[in-house]
Amino acid sequence: MGNITNEGLVLAFSALGAGVAMIAGVGPGIGQGIAAGQGAAAVGRNPGARGTIMSTMLLGQAVAETTGLYGLLIAFLLLYANPLIGKLPQ
Amino acid sequence: MNSGMAFAPIVLAANSGTKAASKELSIGIDGYFQYELFGQKLYFTNTHISILIVMLILVIFAVVANQVIKRADPNKAPGAFLNFVELLVESVDKLTISTMGEKHGPKFCNYIGTLFAFIFLANTSGLLGLRPPTADYGVTLSLALITFVMIHYNGFKYQKIGHITGLFKPLVLSPINIIGELATPISLSLRLFGNVMSGTLMMTLLYGLLYKPITLFWPGFLHVYFDVFSGAIQSYVFCMLTMVFVSGNFEEE
DSSP states (O other), X not given: OTTOOHHHHHHHHHHHHHHHHGGGGHHHHHHHHHHHHHHHHHHHHXXXXXXXXXXXXXXXXXXXXXXXHHHHXXXXXXXXXXXXXXXXXX | OEEEOSSTTHHHHHTTTSOOSSSSOOOSEEEEEEEEETTEEEEEEHHHHHHHHHHHHHHHHXXXXXXXXXXXXXXXOOOHHXXXXXXXXXXXXXXXXXXXXXXXXXXXXXXXXXXXXXXXXHHHGGGGTOOOXXXXXXXXXXXXXXXXXXXXXXXXXXXXXXXXXXXXXXXXGHHHHHHHHHHHHHHHHHHHHHXXXXXXXXXXXXXXXXXHHHHTTTHHHHHIIIIIIHHHHHHHHHXXXXXXXXXXXXXXX
């Protein structure tokens, strides 16, 4: 284990960090599921308002999705445009 | 060829020395040739090419629709193409007016229709083999900044100075209000960018990883989800949020 280069260490932990950042996908999943469930219940109670319920539900789901996307962006940054590699002492 | 991540041209210039993991997989933005403007190194990227193609499609559609409308005979039933154009215009008008109200809605129909057409075509341009222009943060940030300017222009127009004093209404919450106002364009742009970018990335990885014969038919099903469904939902959401934010400033306090 003594022959790990600095760069290799940074790359390994960046890959790990990208994986950990995607835990952020749990929250939006739960939130979107709740929104879809409530939307289905609302359509069941009032089938006439189907269009309005659908658009409101999609809007709410898109807003809830944002936090998950922030995690996704962190993962993308770590994988493809790693800012940490440049900070290594040359 | 330089391959950088979506934050062109800043990251593009910084990463120009590094090679992508695989030559065939081009996930980021490729710069085709470099030019200097006011001392800045800029690149002509594949985002520009996709935007030009999308604009070309929109312009051709607009010119053809204009000619068809001009030559339409009001005494006869409209043809298939004219019916389609009418359907598009009417549905955008109906959506805008039902969201923004009878009084202010008609003024914004043109902008919302244009925005929807551009974002939808840009998101689905992956079907044409292009890299979607909305998978470039520069494009989505510009779109969100237009919304930001519209929000505050209309805020000052309808609420005058109340638009500023409204931020300090409960004085304790004023930092949160100000940050909330500034976060609007950032979250708008990142939402569109993240969705389209993740779709593009997954499609590119699939095309690169699978055997060539399989890529002829299997990713077609995924294109339906990532390009068409997700693209339509995201363009709808962007237009809807623009309308909701802008119309939030109409009420006189």
